[in-house]
Amino acid sequence: MPLSNEQVLRLARLARLSMPDDVNITRMRLDSIFALVTQMQIVDTTDIEPMSHPQELAARLREDIVTETPCRATFQALAPQAEAGLYLVPKVIE
Amino acid sequence: MTPAPIFDAPVSALRRALDGKEISSVELASLFLDRIGTFDPGLNAFITVDRERALAEARAADARIARNETRPLTGIPLAYKDVFCTEGMLTTCASRMLSNFVSPYDAHVVSLLKQAGAVNLGKTNMDECAMGSSSETSYYGPVNNPWEPGHVAGGSSGGSAAAVAARLVPIATGSDTGGSVRQPAAFCGITGIKPTYGLVSRYGMIAYASSLDQGGAFGASAQDCALLLSAMTGFDPRDSTSLDRPVEDYAAAIEAPAPDAARPLAGLTIGVPGEFFPEGMGGEIRAAVEDALAQYRALGASVRKVDLPNARLAIPVCYVIAMAEASSNLSRFDGVRYGHRAAEYADLADMYCKSRSEGFGAEVQRRILAGTFVLSHGYYDAYYLQAQKLRRLIAEDFRRAFAECDLIAGPTSPVTAWALGAMNDDPVQMYLADIYTTPVNLAGLPGLSHPCGFDAAGLPIGLQLIGNYFSEARLLTATHRFQQATGWHLRRPTPATAERAHP
Numbered sequence: 001m002p003l004s005n006e007q008v009l010r011l012a013r014l015a016r017l018s019m020p021d022d023v024n025i026t027r028m029r030l031d032s033i034f035a036l037v038t039q040m041q042i043v044d045t046t047d048i049e050p051m052s053h054p055q056e057l058a059a060r061l062r063e064d065i066v067t068e069t070p071c072r073a074t075f076q077a078l079a080p081q082a083e084a085g086l087y088l089v090p091k092v093i094e
Numbered sequence: 095m096t097p098a099p100i101f102d103a104p105v106s107a108l109r110r111a112l113d114g115k116e117i118s119s120v121e122l123a124s125l126f127l128d129r130i131g132t133f134d135p136g137l138n139a140f141i142t143v144d145r146e147r148a149l150a151e152a153r154a155a156d157a158r159i160a161r162n163e164t165r166p167l168t169g170i171p172l173a174y175k176d177v178f179c180t181e182g183m184l185t186t187c188a189s190r191m192l193s194n195f196v197s198p199y200d201a202h203v204v205s206l207l208k209q210a211g212a213v214n215l216g217k218t219n220m221d222e223c224a225m226g227s228s229s230e231t232s233y234y235g236p237v238n239n240p241w242e243p244g245h246v247a248g249g250s251s252g253g254s255a256a257a258v259a260a261r262l263v264p265i266a267t268g269s270d271t272g273g274s275v276r277q278p279a280a281f282c283g284i285t286g287i288k289p290t291y292g293l294v295s296r297y298g299m300i301a302y303a304s305s306l307d308q309g310g311a312f313g314a315s316a317q318d319c320a321l322l323l324s325a326m327t328g329f330d331p332r333d334s335t336s337l338d339r340p341v342e343d344y345a346a347a348i349e350a351p352a353p354d355a356a357r358p359l360a361g362l363t364i365g366v367p368g369e370f371f372p373e374g375m376g377g378e379i380r381a382a383v384e385d386a387l388a389q390y391r392a393l394g395a396s397v398r399k400v401d402l403p404n405a406r407l408a409i410p411v412c413y414v415i416a417m418a419e420a421s422s423n424l425s426r427f428d429g430v431r432y433g434h435r436a437a438e439y440a441d442l443a444d445m446y447c448k449s450r451s452e453g454f455g456a457e458v459q460r461r462i463l464a465g466t467f468v469l470s471h472g473y474y475d476a477y478y479l480q481a482q483k484l485r486r487l488i489a490e491d492f493r494r495a496f497a498e499c500d501l502i503a504g505p506t507s508p509v510t511a512w513a514l515g516a517m518n519d520d521p522v523q524m525y526l527a528d529i530y531t532t533p534v535n536l537a538g539l540p541g542l543s544h545p546c547g548f549d550a551a552g553l554p555i556g557l558q559l560i561g562n563y564f565s566e567a568r569l570l571t572a573t574h575r576f577q578q579a580t581g582w583h584l585r586r587p588t589p590a591t592a593e594r595a596h597p
Contacts, residue, residue, distance in 0.1 A: 045480060045483035049486060
């Protein structure tokens with residue numbers, strides 16, 4: 001099932017990627033990936049439990065105690081723009 | 095006979111030289127740093143080399159050695175794939191997105207190896223975000239194969255594999271999502287092991303596909319890999335999938351004497367899946383792997399046929415799962431908290447889009463788009479859910495096979511290292527080369543690649559051994575016995591080749 005250019009542009013929007021310069025090339029490359037993936041459809045998997053993880057582990061719980069110390073200043077030093085403990089982004093609400 | 099140069103020595107010999115005060119850790123680090131300076135311009139195996147930092151760590155190691163507080167890796171130089179966060183040091187994942195990222199913390203693996211006293215020489219090159227099988231998609235340019243510059247080193251951990259093969263460092267870490275330790279080990283003629291999923295903490299290892307990613311070890315031999323892997327494993331509460339089990343000493347395990355010295359692998363059954371030897375497979379690879387199997391028989395192992403009927407679907411299954419998990423994992427790179435932010439943008443949405451499209455290369459963006467598609471409404475069941483169901487069938491194949499054998503063997507890759515750029519026009523062709531390695535990640539099993547020959551062009555061929563869960567000691571022991579009886583792991587790219595690479 002080949003993708004349309006509109007579908008590729010919609011995926012780019014969903015993934016927060018700029019529209020590719022050449023949508024046709026991106027679409028063709030994605031089509032060849034999905035042509036490979038189509039092989040999966042030949043197997044009947046009715047009644048097979050999906051396997052989401054190699055080790056079927058229950059989520060581990062820990063004591064409800066403080067384990068980390070604040071390192072906001074260290075982390076915010078990496079930000080493109082931070083001020084007064086806040087990450088700055090373009091205005092969202094007018 | 096002239097003795098082997100120190101840079102070519104196994105880690106155990108470096109250990110003896112350090113403990114016997116024949117060489118200091120500072121001298122050892124300097125020697126390897128000088129080799130990096132001489133040979134890396136032709137290989138591009140490293141993204142970051144920090145000489146001062148390495149020498150400071152070596153001085154600290156020398157002080158520990160003087161106090162007799164040594165552990166197996168104290169004072170031994172190593173390198174980290176640039177997917178592992180290193181505090182105060184550039185950690186790029188070979189992406190423009192993180193080209194300015196100085197990590198504020200150490201990955202769990204890095205802190206373990208620091209405590210062990212290992213000396214960090216630098217961070218190795220790789221495919222961008224670990225997405226690739228050739229180490230060509232790096233923002234910092236492709237890695238060259240030390241056996242034949244102009245050919246790929248494999249990937250995604252190609253820098254680590256090339257650096258160990260060229261003896262720019264004795265041992266190095268890697269990560270393996272679909273073959274990224276085993277395939278570059280095969281392409282570069284060294285030994286590489288990916289352990290059971292959950293043995294090595296993923297904390298601080300930049301995520302590609304969380305249910306598949308696993309840290310691994312590179313060395314010239316099973317012995318060197320055993321030393322590194324033993325120091326990398328251990329429970330870490332900061333990784334929710336880390337397994338709480340006792341740490342094994344693989345280096346000690348492989349030295350255990352065999353009851354029958356002439357047939358040290360007596361009692362071991364190796365399963366060979368017919369699916370791993372298809373019609374049309376390269377004759378040289380088939381011959382090298384069959385010779386290796388004959389050697390295993392000569393060492394006492396028995397070899398029998400096993401079936402992995404669903405393994406042929408491993409590539410689409412692995413790629414669907416990996417791309418889906420990647421599209422989710424890589425959403426953290428938004429240009430807000432760290433990493434690349436575009437210089438100009440109209441609003442917040444535009445800032446996200448421009449920062450991400452400038453920060454990620456074409457292959458990473460393709461995988462994010464494909465992953466977004468397989469998770470999207472209306473397609474989830476047909477792609478992502480179907481892949482997870484097939485994942486179970488593939489894991490079940492292995493469960494049945496391991497009822498009949500102890501290890502599974504076959505080629506690591508259906509091809510040897512291709513020429514740089516040869517697969518650029520068709521990424522799917524490159525995915526297909528992961529046919530024998532991806533099933534192992536889907537099941538979460540340990541796998542190892544060791545050298546077993548060369549093709550007519552002089553490029554290395556690797557044998558993959560797959561074990562049942564937690565059989566790392568058995569994998570490494572079988573390889574160690576093979577390497578005690580053979581010399582493939584002692585072959586090195588000639589200095590002339592390396593010098594040609596660096597005119």
